[in-house]
Amino acid sequence: MTATYTFDVFMTLDGFGSHHGDWGGYWGKQGPELLEHRLGVYAEDQRMVFGATTHRLNERLLAAGTGQVLDPWVTRMKELPATIVSSTLREPLDWPDATVVSGDAAEVVARLKEESAVPLRSHGSLSLNRALLAAGLVDRVQVTVFPVLCGRTGEGPIFAGVADFDLELLESRTFDGHIQELTYRPHPHG
Secondary structure (H helix, E strand, O other), X not given: OOXXXXXXXXXXXXXXXXXXXXXXXXXXXXXXXXXXXXXXXXXXXXXXXXEHHHHHHHHHHHHHOOHHHHOHHHHHHHHOOEEEEOOOOOOXXXXXXXEEEOOOHHHHHHHHHHHOOOOEEEEOOHHHHHXXXXXXXXXXXXXXXXXXXXXXXXXXXXXXXXXXXXXXXXXXXXXXXXXXXXXXXXXEOO
């Protein structure tokens, strides 16, 4: 039995993962239902998987200790065991239970899926997860859609450059009356 791999990502309705505008964290749209749900998701035993860029960003944000990084779900995420796929980072890292593994991301994650006794989850890590989608290693794409369009200030288009996929909707939820969480099983198209 292989471990389930979930690509977990936040984005705007127009597909951006971040911004350079004055929106603030969560594009200013978070609420108590979303934050409680996120804490529940991360309360479960699982292994985090990050690329080097996202890991560096997480370390920098958590060291600053401001804004959404103080939310309990983020603190819990940092307590979970993590595998960082990188050829540039070296241990020790400022992450309690992180292991750096170099090599081809698809090979690393395929091995993790075979060996892990707990599900695998990656929050962010766009380049890594695009490569894992292409390799057929992503079992679930969990997208939390914030009700904003940020065409002028949006950065990091989530699915830029990915192959074509049909998405099978597994679950949908609404939080705080306006935030959508959609969980899909991806299937290569054609």
